[in-house]
Amino acid sequence: MFNPRSIKHCRACGAPAQYRVPADDNRERATCTVCGTIHYENPLNVVGTVPAWGEQVLLCRRAIEPRYGLWTLPAGFMELGETVRDGALRETIEEAGAQVEMQDLYTMLNVVRVGQVHFFYRARLLDTHFEPGPETLEARLFREDEVPWDEIAFRTVKETLRHWFDDRRTGRFGFHAADIG
Amino acid sequence: MFNPRSIKHCRACGAPAQYRVPADDNRERATCTVCGTIHYENPLNVVGTVPAWGEQVLLCRRAIEPRYGLWTLPAGFMELGETVRDGALRETIEEAGAQVEMQDLYTMLNVVRVGQVHFFYRARLLDTHFEPGPETLEARLFREDEVPWDEIAFRTVKETLRHWFDDRRTGRFGFHAADIG
Secondary structure, three states, rough: OOOOOOOEEOOOOEEEEEEOOOOOOOOOOEEOOOOOOEEEOEEEEEEEEEEOOOOEEEEEOOOOOOOOOEEEEEEEEOOOOOOOOHHHHHHHHHHOOOEEEEEEEEEEEEEEHHHEEEEEEEEEEEOOOOOOOEEEEEEEEEOHHHHHHHEEEOOOHHHHHHHHHHHHOOOOOEEEEEEOO | OOOOOOEEEEEOOOEEEEEEEOOOOOOOEEEOOOOOEEEEOOOOEEEEEEEEEOOOOEEEEEEEOOOOEEEEEEEEEOOOOOOOHHHHHHHHHHHHHOEEEEEEEEEEEEEEHHHHEEEEEEEOOOOOOOOOOOEEEEEEEEEEOOOOOOHEEHHHHHHHHHHHHHHHOOOOOOOOEOOOO
């Protein structure tokens, strides 16, 4: 189980924290030894899109770690102040500089090992002009037989791409939920 | 926009933190004034079920704040080490002591104002024996015309219930995504 246990000090007062099970709880939480503040740690959402242009999908080559140089769909951590869809659109603009029309939620993939849930929306590219941001080396379109399957940065991206190309053949894009080991 | 700005001290070293925009970022983050650790704050997932017994739905009357005494579907914060579905099942057992067969993801509701995303799965009750946990005063089944609509604890619960009873009339349970203002 993913458990960073990275909280050594209280966010409220700075005193040392210890992992212990609070009253009325059944899990260890970082608890302040002085003021008693309880610090919860919960899964994070990663949100992105599958930007499509006909039978081609837009991938971005990563300019940052982890997985520098590998290919990914535009995606990143969901921020406060936005919806899942807002965040997916923001990442598409930030990482690929792509203009898209957002479509339906397409995949929800649990990555329990790292405490994340990944969400990808389908999106329709409005043109093929891309302006990759600082986190992206290169953004380009791939047909299925061109996808660098051995150089995909994340399993959730590979799984989402496989579903997309499979569904495109049948012409029916359903919603897919799965757990990534 | 929801921004708790509640981090006053560094989780790593306990020194004071200040909100500032880190290099290569475009949002203020709590940053340690001594060791430089950056503390991210992100939305949280709330996960639950719509436990159904024929035309009836199981609701729980809250024994805790907020909304003590009001009715809710079983739901709570998703924990590290579980999937969205795992968490929804766990909350159903913890809050209602109900045995269910989990079905498909049913609603995803953004509550940007409080930095949360709520997920409800459809679930089929296996029997009508409930054992409410310490967070629940009472757990019971409601037909649509019995639901205490003015005493529902959360708007995401009300929205999910309305969809469920509407969909039940048509016999088609789709997936519903919405943003709660």
